Amino acid sequence: MAGPELAAIIAGLPATVPFVGPEVIERNTGSKFRARLGANESPFGPSPKVIAAIAEAAPDVWTYGDSENHELKEALASHLGTPMDTIVIGEGIDGLLGLTCRLYLEPGDKVVTSLGAYPTFNYHVAAQGAELVTVPYDENDRESLSELLDSVLAVKPKIVYLANPDNPMGTWWSAGEITRFVAAIPEETLIVLDEAYGETAPAGTLPPITLMRPNLLRYRTFSKAYGLAGMRVGYAIGTAQAVAAFDRIRNHFGVTKLSQIAAGAALADQDYLEQTLAAIATGREEIARRTKDLGLKPIPSATNFVAIDCGADNAYATLVLNAMQDRGIFIRKPAVARLNRCIRMSVGTPKDIALACDVLEDIIETATR
């Protein structure tokens, strides 16, 4: 083949992508979605103060953003009650997961995760030539803490991944259960604790911020409850030593100036966050109510989406998903057995939930007539 050779690990990677975006589906099908309920975004949008802050700062984008994200980090440190040097800010959790894999993984290293958990993490693991070891979800559609722990003790991986609350199922563990899990993991294994949906979870889900261990990194984001998915701002929390390592490889000017400003303004408007959280809780209940009425089984959720057990197998849930997409409703579904008996609907506006549930009702009634 002509041209320079790719690195061996890269040459062996598939050309697939971990998440096909809704715009890509729209271009492929040639029609626009009527409701966008597949990417776990917040249709309640960012705070009006965030929108104003972006507009006000727009003329200043000719300067690079602060390479240390100092003001945002200071605000986060104050809000969370943790020193600034325990926080690293990056281009969304996705960006930080990629950096984490590059920091710790060498070819042939093992990584433990749940089968069906976040595919973008797996994508970054593959790029390092590391090997995934998966354990099944438990019978209540939770990531299984006991299976994860047993696997860690057996294979001694470099990293174990756990999302709490979980995506794609929306299930969760209590802070106490997570804390005991963390304590049981040997120090040689890094715990990647993905708390992207932490804000939408019940009180008592997130361990205290003082839970610090040399082998623990916790990941949070402005993409979900704060309504800033398009701005790409996430952060990781860990010991100062673990956090400092990111400076060795990160794109120091990678977080845009407006993203830093928007995230700071979002953090400062906790009243708006509370409103959003209430709206998300209401939407979750509405999705549960409507889908129960159809004879489906919505799974209790601590996130801004609801996984819905369609009561049959993957083939049936796939038919439902495809019918929804054909009728202009963007939702998604878990990819692996037995999670794939479900579809997953993000909390939309009341109007979009009603539209999606009306379409779903029509599809289910036609199918079961």
Next chain:
Amino acid sequence: MAGPELAAIIAGLPATVPFVGPEVIERNTGSKFRARLGANESPFGPSPKVIAAIAEAAPDVWTYGDSENHELKEALASHLGTPMDTIVIGEGIDGLLGLTCRLYLEPGDKVVTSLGAYPTFNYHVAAQGAELVTVPYDENDRESLSELLDSVLAVKPKIVYLANPDNPMGTWWSAGEITRFVAAIPEETLIVLDEAYGETAPAGTLPPITLMRPNLLRYRTFSKAYGLAGMRVGYAIGTAQAVAAFDRIRNHFGVTKLSQIAAGAALADQDYLEQTLAAIATGREEIARRTKDLGLKPIPSATNFVAIDCGADNAYATLVLNAMQDRGIFIRKPAVARLNRCIRMSVGTPKDIALACDVLEDIIETATR
């Protein structure tokens, strides 16, 4: 040491950063700069149409940006006259250089560059465990095409890096000379041709867009002439095969929604770009005139900055730089001999150029009294 071990290459990296931002210097010194002329940003700012587009789109940032950057890519393809599949968009040239190093470099691979050329590229090379081989600039402060070629033929590196126009010296080669250089590099070596300052260069500097080879990637940005440094949008141009490889490892949702919109609006306003280019040319001439009057030797520049030979050694230029910074003028200087006899001043507004040159005049006159 407690905690999981970093990958061996990462553990061996220095904890230094390639570019200390002006905000970091301000925090360290406790005082704000009066003029910001050290990061080669455009003080003429983005087009008013860009500012309006950002403000208009601000309420929509709750959705992720398009993972394929389709609209921006389409506009670039049309503007440049090259197929969409020959373009990859990323988080600034810095982000794309990092991805390029990850795609091609394995530990122990060699990379040829000029001693004193772009340090952020070297930073990404180091993160892959590859080895830099450097050649000196020529006697006219240009990256030496003949030295680079000789080194490539001798060490058979995986990558050769060349910026045209050059940073930090502002010098350049003609399109014909670059085209001959590209043709002479063996296909096994990837040519990373950094054209960040392409827009500000004289006609006949950039090879035609049709210069496509399996081992050539050309890098451009919205950070410089388009005035969007804070938005982090760069792109690389190459064969469809070379461009497709980025999809295997890039952060697919990494370019923010507003960044895609801002870059698209900037590209659409070529009249504004022309105004900016005229203002940059005028500013370059003014810096040259003022510094010549001080007995210094401004080096002819094809960029939005001017390297200024202070007529003595590194120690003298460093004294000048420090005195400028002490008096509130942010400029920088090349780091290695013999380029380090120079200081480097970005084209500011007429007011900032006047301020900086007044301060410089005072420093030089005091020093030579």
